[in-house]
Amino acid sequence: MSAASCLLTEDQFLCSICLDVFTDPVSTPCGHNFCKTCITEHWNINVPYQCPNCKKVFYSKPELQVNTFISEMAAQFRQSAQQKASSSSSEQQAAKPGEVPCDVCTGTKVKALKSCLVCLASYCETHLEPHLTASRLKRHQLIDPVENLEGRMCTKHDKLLELFCKTDQMCVCMLCTVLDHKTHDV
Secondary structure: OHHHHOOOOHHHHEOOOOOOEOOOEEEOOOOOEEEHHHHHHHHHHOOOEEOOOOOOEEOOOOOOOEOHHHHHHHHHHHHHHHHHHHHHHOOOOEOOOOOOEOOOOOOOOEEOOEEEOOOOEEEOHHHHHHHHHOHHHHOOOEEOOOOOHHHHEOOOOOOEOOEEEOOOOEEEOHHHHHHOOOOOOO
């Protein structure tokens, strides 16, 4: 297994709906894999039943069974990733007061290196790695670490509040300055 695990990447164990390692992976009749909960919730919202990957339509809801092979492989991958994370996080320093802590670390919170504007989370070196290697996560916009990222996002445009409108005395995003505050002193 150790020789084979070198050939396997995290991308192969990610559910394309939740973008996390599979939990109770199931296969659709078209052959795509998803977490059982993810595809069930997707189909509860979207009718007709359609594969999120290839858009194949199923006229009746397919019966899903947990794919035990993929489930075991994902569990081994998750365990390997946790062991790697715990060994590398013990080498990293805990976040000091004033530093942004990693949102994923359990136990000792390590200093975050970047914050993701898509995930609205901050990541240490270990937990940032999927954003640098997984093709789906590479598209996410990373910025220098910011605490309370959700509170710093424009609720209207889902962009970072990075400017201040002096006229309205409020923080605004770039789109706000073009749309709602274009005549204001920003």
